[in-house]
Amino acid sequence: MNTNFSSIEMIMDQFGIEEGSMDELRSKLRIMQTEHHPDKNGGSFVDEDRKRKYHELDKAISYIDSIKKNTDLVTVSAVTDLTKAVTAMVAAQNEASSKDTLLSFEINRSIESYHSKLKTPKIALTAITVAISVIWMFPNTVKEHPVLSQFINFDSISTNIAWFYMLFFAVVFWVITWRREDLTKQQQESLKTESVQNRLFTSFINSLNNDTFTIESFVDFIIHSHKRHRRYPFFFIFGSSSRIDSSLAHATAEVILERALKRKAITSHNSGSISTAYQVTSSKSYS
Structure with a gap:
């Protein structure tokens, strides 16, 4: 009998298998098929009945594989549709808050720009720190080296003091750099908070000689307001951590004015x- 399977229930009835998952059903069918495999009889089937059962099991397994494949396709399709829906929702939300998104982008760009300024000195001092650590960990190697031994004398107090100060400076630089990078991130990200935006807007309105202004004047106020409040002279060569450039100031001004x-x-x-x-609308509200 040439059996064509059209359901899982039909397969379970045909082979007397009880309820189970699709993977368990397939595994049981594969075990049963192995018992009728021609390799167990020197490459040929024992009889026609075993041959028929072997091919029926093969059709049942193929049917289960086809169902699993279709299920996977449906799942992928559902996930794709869900992804599209979520993407559309995100796009709509981004469009509604485009100015806030631009501000976040400018803040991240400004933070990365400041970090990049410190990248070269950080790499250089890292190399120095590693070199100093290696030298102090293996003094005998340095003493026996034909070149290094001419410049580094561990018996000399001045040499030891010089190496100590270099190592100390490298550690201090790393600590201060980490602190300033953290301050930069906090100060730049604070521009997204309503309290900071309110203070900037209130200070700007109170500084006006009349009740009209443009966004350019507000941008200039934000830039110069931050310049007046810089208090980081120690690392002036790397720029102020509180610095706001024109792009960031403009994005901040747009968000505040929209509110x-x-x-x-x-x-x-x-x-x-x-x-x-x-x-x-009312200067008295900001006095």
Whole structure:
């Protein structure tokens, strides 16, 4: 009888297998098929009945494999549809808060820019620290070296003091660098907080001589406001950790002005130039 299977239940009834998962069913069928394999009889089937059962088992296994394949395709399709839906939701959310997204991007860019300035001295001092550590760990090797022994004398107090100060400076530099990088990250990311944005906006409004301004004047205020509050002279050669460039200041100003417009703290109107003019609705609110 040439059996064509059309369901899992049909396979289970045909071979007398009880309830189980699809993988367990396939495994049991494979074991049964092995018992009828021609290799157990020198490469040929024992009889026609075993040959028929072997091929029936093969068809059953193939049917299960086809179901599993289709199930995987359906799963992949479902995941793809879900991914598309999530992507669409994220895109919609990003579009609604494009200015906040731009601000986050500019903050990350500014932080990475500051970190890159310290990369070269950090690499150089790391190499020096490693070299010093190796020298102090293996003094006998240095003493026996024909070249190093001419420049490094462990019996000399001045040499030991010099190496100690170099190692000390390297460690101090690493500690201060780590601290300044952490401060940079905290200060730049604080621009996303509402409290910092409120202080910048309030200070700017109170500094105005009249109730109208442009975004350019607000950007300049943010930049110069941070310059006035820098208090890090020790590492001036690497720039201030609180420095805000024009791109970051502009992104910050846009987010703040958008919030101010929504809360009706300011209004916008055509100033007759390419820049939008803003009008403070009530100066007394910021005094």
